Amino acid sequence: MAVLAALIVVVALAGSSVFIVQQTDQVLVTQFGKPVRVIEQPGLHTKIPFMQSVISFDRRLLNLELPGEEVILSDQRRLIVDSFAMFRITDPLRYFQAVGFSESGIRGRLNSIVSSALRRVLGNRQLLDVLSADRTRIMSSIREQVDQEMRGFGVTVEDVRIRRADLPEENTQAVLRRMQSERERVAAQARAQGAEASARIRADAERERTILLAEARSQADKLRGEGEEQASRIYAQAYGRDPSFFSAWRTFQAYREALASGTTRLVLTPDNDFLRDLQSEPTPHP
Numbered sequence: 001m002a003v004l005a006a007l008i009v010v011v012a013l014a015g016s017s018v019f020i021v022q023q024t025d026q027v028l029v030t031q032f033g034k035p036v037r038v039i040e041q042p043g044l045h046t047k048i049p050f051m052q053s054v055i056s057f058d059r060r061l062l063n064l065e066l067p068g069e070e071v072i073l074s075d076q077r078r079l080i081v082d083s084f085a086m087f088r089i090t091d092p093l094r095y096f097q098a099v100g101f102s103e104s105g106i107r108g109r110l111n112s113i114v115s116s117a118l119r120r121v122l123g124n125r126q127l128l129d130v131l132s133a134d135r136t137r138i139m140s141s142i143r144e145q146v147d148q149e150m151r152g153f154g155v156t157v158e159d160v161r162i163r164r165a166d167l168p169e170e171n172t173q174a175v176l177r178r179m180q181s182e183r184e185r186v187a188a189q190a191r192a193q194g195a196e197a198s199a200r201i202r203a204d205a206e207r208e209r210t211i212l213l214a215e216a217r218s219q220a221d222k223l224r225g226e227g228e229e230q231a232s233r234i235y236a237q238a239y240g241r242d243p244s245f246f247s248a249w250r251t252f253q254a255y256r257e258a259l260a261s262g263t264t265r266l267v268l269t270p271d272n273d274f275l276r277d278l279q280s281e282p283t284p285h286p
Helices: 002-017 090-098 103-122 127-131 135-153 168-241 243-259 275-279
Strands: 016-020 025-031 034-038 043-046 054-060 064-065 069-072 078-089 157-166
Touching: 016 025, 025 090, 025 157, 034 090, 054 090, 064 103, 064 168, 069 103, 078 103, 090 103, 090 135, 103 157, 127 135, 127 157, 135 157
Parallel strands: none
Antiparallel strands: 016 043, 025 034, 025 054, 064 078, 069 078, 078 157
């Protein structure tokens, strides 16, 4: 029986002196409440039974969601900011000395520090900065400040982000009205510029049309004058060769133009020269 009891005691002592560190954990060994060593390597490890205790800390990336809070920007705009932070316990000893072994303590500290950094950085920025591409630099500045303060707690802050940034309801309506007015102003300016461009194009087209018509009329008048000049010269040459034939040809041409429609009525006296060639026989050409 004594051997069995001794064997049980040995097994109990061996069981209480061995512990396992998981890959997702890091361990702080304490002796009577005082830190002794930090174990970061996963695997099987030993401790002094009944004297030393093991406290495990998660080594994975942890998430902290902050409630929405109102921040006043440098342009006196109020903004409801909903943010979150990603952090990791990198120094278990310092973490234990600062807040103990519970995560709730560090989450409360981190919540307060992130809130202060948000107010401090955003308080020097305008609304357009937060809504523009400059937002990335703003969040980087906030993360650096939070990380610097959390180093003293054995925590590294990997990221701080704004998930959502909304204006209070009364400000939202005012901003929407201003945005609508701005869009209407831009639209009116665009329409005015379009009307100006349209008028300029029409004026240029009208000027080109006037120039083309003037050039066409000038060319037509020139060609018409040259044609009339050539016709007059031909008429003069024809008249010089045979005046009687030319006179008869001109008379018959006048008959054709006057009587071609078949409905023309002429009231003339019998002795009118216009009817002379119709009343007498043509004179034979020698």
